[in-house]
Amino acid sequence: MALNREKIIVAAIQLAKKDGLESLSMRKLASKLKIEAMSLYYHFKNKDQILSALVDHAFKLIDWKPDKNNWKTSARDRCVSLRKVLNANPWAVSLLDSRRNPGLETLKHHDQMLGLFRQNGFSLKLTAHAYAILDSYVFGFAVQENSLPVSNSDDIAEMSESIFSDMPPDFIPHMMEMTMNYYMKPGYSFAAEFDFGLDLVLDGIEKEFNEERQYSKELI
Amino acid sequence: MALNREKIIVAAIQLAKKDGLESLSMRKLASKLKIEAMSLYYHFKNKDQILSALVDHAFKLIDWKPDKNNWKTSARDRCVSLRKVLNANPWAVSLLDSRRNPGLETLKHHDQMLGLFRQNGFSLKLTAHAYAILDSYVFGFAVQENSLPVSNSDDIAEMSESIFSDMPPDFIPHMMEMTMNYYMKPGYSFAAEFDFGLDLVLDGIEKEFNEERQYSKELI
DNA sequence: ACCTGAACACCGTTCAAGT
DNA sequence: ACCTGAACACCGTTCAAGT
Numbered sequence: 001m002a003l004n005r006e007k008i009i010v011a012a013i014q015l016a017k018k019d020g021l022e023s024l025s026m027r028k029l030a031s032k033l034k035i036e037a038m039s040l041y042y043h044f045k046n047k048d049q050i051l052s053a054l055v056d057h058a059f060k061l062i063d064w065k066p067d068k069n070n071w072k073t074s075a076r077d078r079c080v081s082l083r084k085v086l087n088a089n090p091w092a093v094s095l096l097d098s099r100r101n102p103g104l105e106t107l108k109h110h111d112q113m114l115g116l117f118r119q120n121g122f123s124l125k126l127t128a129h130a131y132a133i134l135d136s137y138v139f140g141f142a143v144q145e146n147s148l149p150v151s152n153s154d155d156i157a158e159m160s161e162s163i164f165s166d167m168p169p170d171f172i173p174h175m176m177e178m179t180m181n182y183y184m185k186p187g188y189s190f191a192a193e194f195d196f197g198l199d200l201v202l203d204g205i206e207k208e209f210n211e212e213r214q215y216s217k218e219l220i
Numbered sequence: 221m222a223l224n225r226e227k228i229i230v231a232a233i234q235l236a237k238k239d240g241l242e243s244l245s246m247r248k249l250a251s252k253l254k255i256e257a258m259s260l261y262y263h264f265k266n267k268d269q270i271l272s273a274l275v276d277h278a279f280k281l282i283d284w285k286p287d288k289n290n291w292k293t294s295a296r297d298r299c300v301s302l303r304k305v306l307n308a309n310p311w312a313v314s315l316l317d318s319r320r321n322p323g324l325e326t327l328k329h330h331d332q333m334l335g336l337f338r339q340n341g342f343s344l345k346l347t348a349h350a351y352a353i354l355d356s357y358v359f360g361f362a363v364q365e366n367s368l369p370v371s372n373s374d375d376i377a378e379m380s381e382s383i384f385s386d387m388p389p390d391f392i393p394h395m396m397e398m399t400m401n402y403y404m405k406p407g408y409s410f411a412a413e414f415d416f417g418l419d420l421v422l423d424g425i426e427k428e429f430n431e432e433r434q435y436s437k438e439l440i
Numbered sequence: 441a442c443c444t445g446a447a448c449a450c451c452g453t454t455c456a457a458g459t
Numbered sequence: 460a461c462c463t464g465a466a467c468a469c470c471g472t473t474c475a476a477g478t
């Protein structure tokens with residue numbers, strides 16, 4: 001029954017999920033926990049520490065264990081899982097670019113990802129490359145998915161109507177073409193773009209990896 | 221001398237650059253402009269509209285004109301330029317995932333990017349793919365670069381010291397290895413990772429493009 | 441050890457009022 | 460048309476005080 005850090009974090013996530021991160025205040029959080037706002041300061045130094053704990057908690061939500069036997073499949077699974085978490089918890093995306101001190105879960109997660117590459121024979125250099133590009137892609141995709149006003153083709157029709165209506169004709173011809181003849185076609189979903197890009201990136205990394213191995217064999 | 225939207229935006233950007241987006245308030249912005257906060261509401265409906273205008277202004281900062289004759293070089297230039305802007309204006313990164321209604325500059329920019337691919341013979345489908353993956357990569361990279369506590373190898377040494385010190389030994393072996401033997405080596409900079417990933421993505425897109433062309437030739 | 445009341449210095453925003 | 464004073468409902472945070 002007693003208040004503790006875990007309970008505070010869980011309540012904070014619920015609030016962030018329901019009303020968005022920007023409406024998460026110490027007072028509202030306290031009220032949800034049926035305590036006074038000042039009590040939170042006994043458990044956390046300040047709001048920023050709560051937000052950092054939230055980010056670290058988000059990493060716990062990633063359903064993934066590295067599989068040493070196939071770096072490509074395993075890295076792929078991890079990216080799919082990460083995106084799923086970022087998509088279900090948009091607040092995490094907004095928080096990620098403001099956190100400075102990674103928590104234990106965050107560090108552990110990154111370590112496992114690095115380990116996956118290293119244990120499969122990636123050089124330090126290529127590990128850094130692979131790591132940076134994969135995370136850039138996944139985070140960036142999540143940012144874009146987040147900022148999309150809408151998701152299905154019906155919604156796109158509705159919102160493009162509102163954009164195009166007060167626009168000089170031919171101001172954005174290619175956007176109009178794409179919208180009319182592609183995005184608005186039934187069945188289109190931006191989410192599906194994710195796999196295409198992910199595989200493209202993974203194939204690129206694999207190619208680099210093979211070249212690296214080839215090169216080291218030639219040295220023998 | 222009179223106040224107008226342009227002057228407000230310029231002042232807001234200066235403040236955001238100096239003290240960060242989170243400390244940009246209507247009152248501080250007004251004070252910088254030597255007016256009262258309430259005057260801002262004559263020119264903008266609310267703070268959110270100012271933030272949206274800021275994002276649109278950021279797109280104006282991108283130094284790029286599409287070059288129809290070489291989509292790959294031109295797309296590359298645009299991504300480099302975009303990253304440069306996002307790097308010099310971290311506030312823009314944080315804003316991007318919260319804006320719903322793109323402004324005219326934003327739309328124009330995206331239109332030019334789409335046009336670049338279309339005019340070089342990309343299908344609608346591949347244009348959508350290329351567009352999504354490139355922007356995901358660039359934005360994601362910017363997010364990561366933003367959240368990096370530090371940039372050069374000296375700073376990394378200092379801050380990894382503080383992380384590793386209160387950590388169970390061997391909790392993050394691969395991070396330690398990467399940090400000691402790679403990130404901390406003199407001359408390392410995360411920024412340099414950008415080019416590697418960008419070229420990997422562009423090469424992947426080129427490969428898809430060539431396959432698409434090959435396929436359409438076979439149909440003849 | 442854990443919680444709170446009162447208080448401070450901030451916010452964004454409305455609205456009626458000034459020129 | 461353009462700006463503002465006063466006011467409202469919010470913030471995060473401190474600190475001394477309660478149990």
